Amino acid sequence: MGQPTDHSPRAAWLAGQLAKSVGADDMTCQEATAVSLLRWSGCTANAPEFAHLFGDDVNGRKALLATQSSSSGFRAGTRRKGSAFLSLSRIHCEVSGDIAAQLGLNDATQFALRHLFESHDGSGAPDGLRGEQVPVTVYIASLAGDLDIFNRLYGLEQACKLIEHRAGVLYPQALASLVVANASRWLAALDDDPTLSGPCSLDVAFADRATSLEILAHVIDLKLPWMTGYSRRVAQLASNAAVELGLGAPSQQMVYRAALIHGMGRAAVPNMIWETPGKLAESAWERVRLVPYWTGRAARQIGSLAGEAEVASYAYERPDGSGYYREAKAGNIPVEGRILAAAAALVALRAARPWRDALTDAAAGELLMAEATAGRFDAEVVRVLLNKPRRIMAKPLAAPLTGLLSERERDVLRWISLGASNKTAAQKLSISPSTVRTHVESVFRKLECTTRAAATLKATQLGFL
Structure with missing residues (x-):
């Protein structure tokens, strides 16, 4: 995303502060922190599409996050690129939600991560939710991220002006006003605790949680x-x-x-x-x-x-x-x-x-x-x-569901997971593009996903790839 390596932890810390300031219970505070930490977890999934649209997928996204607009930088930066905002958001959100599921996070956190780019006025993606339909944790994560990025790039005064400019469009006015009122104090506390080891430590929020490095x-x-x-x-x-x-x-x-x-x-x-x-x-x-x-x-x-x-x-x-x-x-x-x-x-x-x-x-x-x-x-x-040493076969992270995918569906999945188009996969497998398309639709249905990136992630987790 072109951001410093401490951006997500800082934003998560700020999200925790905002959640507490609105009187959220401990569960909601943890959910807001998790959503903020994992907000960009889907960024590798749509990198190929970003590269196709912007050339430089890293600096392209860095520029979008720095955009001084009333709507999100992604919305503003892709406005002239057809359905790019919707397709990029769908890929990112689907993979972020699937990652949350694999991490064992609760349904509310998963739902929020599947709707990261929704807006208060209904102009967001992937489903065009508006107002209270959008999880409050999405608004909190968006505000926390904007505050960290805009403060670093433009200073506190301009950061607060930009947040006020987006209030009512990207996130609710009341939440934005809370951030503006507390921004100076929160940022000072964060700067005094750069290791995030104080009362709002992320370790406290996620104590005893572990996950597989696979x-x-x-x-x-x-x-x-x-x-x-x-x-x-x-x-x-x-x-x-x-x-x-x-x-x-x-x-x-x-x-x-x-x-x-x-x-x-x-x-x-x-x-x-x-x-x-x-x-x-x-x-x-x-x-x-x-x-x-x-x-x-x-x-x-x-x-x-x-x-x-x-x-x-x-x-x-x-x-x-x-x-x-x-x-x-x-x-x-x-x-x-x-x-x-x-x-x-x-x-x-x-x-x-x-x-x-x-x-x-x-x-x-x-x-x-x-x-x-x-x-x-x-x-x-x-x-x-x-010397072909004794092989110790890797085990899939989940037991493969025997019979879930046919052999031909697995063949098609292997090619599309490597970035092949339907036409290329058809040539490799000596079948027609329409047959490949039918198999892709079947794979998506069986794996309960709608994008190739999400299908690849699920298939690798299930041991199909």
């Missing part, structure tokens, strides 16, 4: 359709290698978890850069070089992931010092980092990319071994990876 891996991979399943494949391969190398259980678990999150920083780089064939311009390459840095920075915000964040940040280092972002050499790269780097490279070589076909196992192995011989990967790790 969910995060799947959300990370949604940003680029051709990366579907990539993070989990890397995690499984790296974990198997750690077993074969005789590492202890803690290291095995560390490298597996680090692999699941190692692509987190990829969200900071526009899709148009990732899909560029050939050599990147220096400015684009500099953004790619910082991906492991942003991964480490973001993941360390979750205290329990500090060790994994460190390992994940070595995913693109090379023993000869030619990697990034540290340009570390062999003696300074932990063994878990060397395993992750080689596993990530091998999985990438074996998968198709927009600019090349997938390499065969033999060709990928030869290339990786040549790189190891040249000093760019740990040769022992590469030998273990290529």
